[in-house]
Amino acid sequence: MPNLKDLKNRIASVKSTRKITKAMQMVAAAKLRRAQDAAEASRPYTERFNAVLGALSASVGGSDSAPRLLAGTGKDDVQLLVVMTAERGLCGGFNSSIVKLAKTRIAELQAAGKTVKVLTVGKKGREQLNREFGALLIGHVDLSSVKRLGYINAQEIAKDILGRFDGEEFDVATIFYSKFVNVVSQIPTALQVIPAAYEANDDDAGALYDYEPSEEAILADLLPRGVATQIFAALLENAASEQGARMSAMDNATRNAGDMIDKLTIQYNRSRQAVITNELIEIISGAEAL
Amino acid sequence: MANTVQFDLVSPERKLASVVATEVQIPGADGDLTAMAGHEPTILSLRPGFLTIKGADGEEQFVVTGGFAELSADAISVLAEMALPTSEVTPEILAELVSTATQAHETAAVDTQHETQKLLADLIHIAEHLGFDAHL
Numbered sequence: 456m457p458n459l460k461d462l463k464n465r466i467a468s469v470k471s472t473r474k475i476t477k478a479m480q481m482v483a484a485a486k487l488r489r490a491q492d493a494a495e496a497s498r499p500y501t502e503r504f505n506a507v508l509g510a511l512s513a514s515v516g517g518s519d520s521a522p523r524l525l526a527g528t529g530k531d532d533v534q535l536l537v538v539m540t541a542e543r544g545l546c547g548g549f550n551s552s553i554v555k556l557a558k559t560r561i562a563e564l565q566a567a568g569k570t571v572k573v574l575t576v577g578k579k580g581r582e583q584l585n586r587e588f589g590a591l592l593i594g595h596v597d598l599s600s601v602k603r604l605g606y607i608n609a610q611e612i613a614k615d616i617l618g619r620f621d622g623e624e625f626d627v628a629t630i631f632y633s634k635f636v637n638v639v640s641q642i643p644t645a646l647q648v649i650p651a652a653y654e655a656n657d658d659d660a661g662a663l664y665d666y667e668p669s670e671e672a673i674l675a676d677l678l679p680r681g682v683a684t685q686i687f688a689a690l691l692e693n694a695a696s697e698q699g700a701r702m703s704a705m706d707n708a709t710r711n712a713g714d715m716i717d718k719l720t721i722q723y724n725r726s727r728q729a730v731i732t733n734e735l736i737e738i739i740s741g742a743e744a745l
Numbered sequence: 746m747a748n749t750v751q752f753d754l755v756s757p758e759r760k761l762a763s764v765v766a767t768e769v770q771i772p773g774a775d776g777d778l779t780a781m782a783g784h785e786p787t788i789l790s791l792r793p794g795f796l797t798i799k800g801a802d803g804e805e806q807f808v809v810t811g812g813f814a815e816l817s818a819d820a821i822s823v824l825a826e827m828a829l830p831t832s833e834v835t836p837e838i839l840a841e842l843v844s845t846a847t848q849a850h851e852t853a854a855v856d857t858q859h860e861t862q863k864l865l866a867d868l869i870h871i872a873e874h875l876g877f878d879a880h881l
């Protein structure tokens with residue numbers, strides 16, 4: 456039986472752990488709200504943008520003159536996977552589930568004889584992928600110093616990717632991120648950004664637009680922005696998912712710490728009672744011996 | 746009223762304006778234009794410049810740095826990469842934009858240099874219009 460002092464220390468330490476996880480949960484809840492607001496605020500832009508690009512790509516996409524960002528290079532031999540994860544841990548399975556999806560994809564592509572290149576966004580994803588696929592990593596974007604995600608962060612990532620595309624480093628680019636559903640559920644998602652696949656909205660099919668300057672010029676102007684917009688949307692989803700995952704992970708941790716304290720307290724009380732009983736037995740048997 | 750349009754100005758980070766307007770002056774890539782109700786459905790790309798919205802409660806002005814506009818008979822949406830109310834534009838913000846554009850111009854390939862030159866000129870024009878020293 457562990458002695459009383461050890462038990463008491465243990466209880467104190469679990470109690471302070473519980474305080475920390477509780478605080479982290481509350482911080483995550485506040486940050487989650489902010490992240491959700493940001494995601495909400497970006498939605499009108501993304502929706503309009505995708506609708507316009509959908510209409511545009513439907514009318515230009517079929518022709519031979521379609522830009523490479525839309526039509527692709529005609530090959531899919533070199534695949535770029537952009538794995539977007541968090542900069543911090545302690546958020547449940549958030550990082551691991553994204554990495555797991557990416558790893559499955561890497562294995563599939565490699566089995567099909569494709570060349571795979573990986574660009575990581577966020578420290579945690581790089582750490583996990585580095586172990587197994589260190590040779591495939593071609594770059595890393597560090598967002599640890601970014602306090603508040605802005606469109607400019609997405610633009611930088613997009614610029615990096617587009618530069619590599621223009622340099623013919625890859626044929627197909629896919630981003631990996633986690634879609635936020637609610638606090639307990641985030642779905643790791645893969646989305647192909649180059650060549651872009653925009654869906655034409657049926658409602659817009661009737662509206663015939665004039666284009667100024669030409670249709671092709673606008674499309675060529677918009678497609679690179681489309682990459683940035685999709686990355687921005689993914690970054691915001693990821694931020695919300697991360698906080699949601701952290702919140703539920705910390706909620707669980709707080710609850711587990713509570714259970715553990717209860718268990719340890721019972722054990723402590725029993726031990727103390729046993730010690731008292733022991734002492735009484737000693738006293739009584741001592742008195743009887745006299 | 747038939748001669749007003751729903752006007753929306755959105756940037757990737759937030760919605761900046763959503764008002765009923767009588768006319769909107771848009772800095773199009775091929776020249777400025779004023780859009781009013783009943784405009785032919787048009788998609789046009791923007792150059793850096795001033796976006797002026799005239800509505801029932803007066804005039805609002807924004808500085809936009811590019812993006813595109815979607816015009817239709819009863820609605821105008823401007824999707825700007827960066828947009829700020831003119832009153833919030835500071836010399837520092839413009840100086841940064843100008844220096845980024847200058848850098849882009851200097852490193853641009855010869856065949857795209859006329860575009861970067863135009864972008865730079867547009868930005869300097871904004872700065873001059875607001876009375877800032879463009880060569881900060």
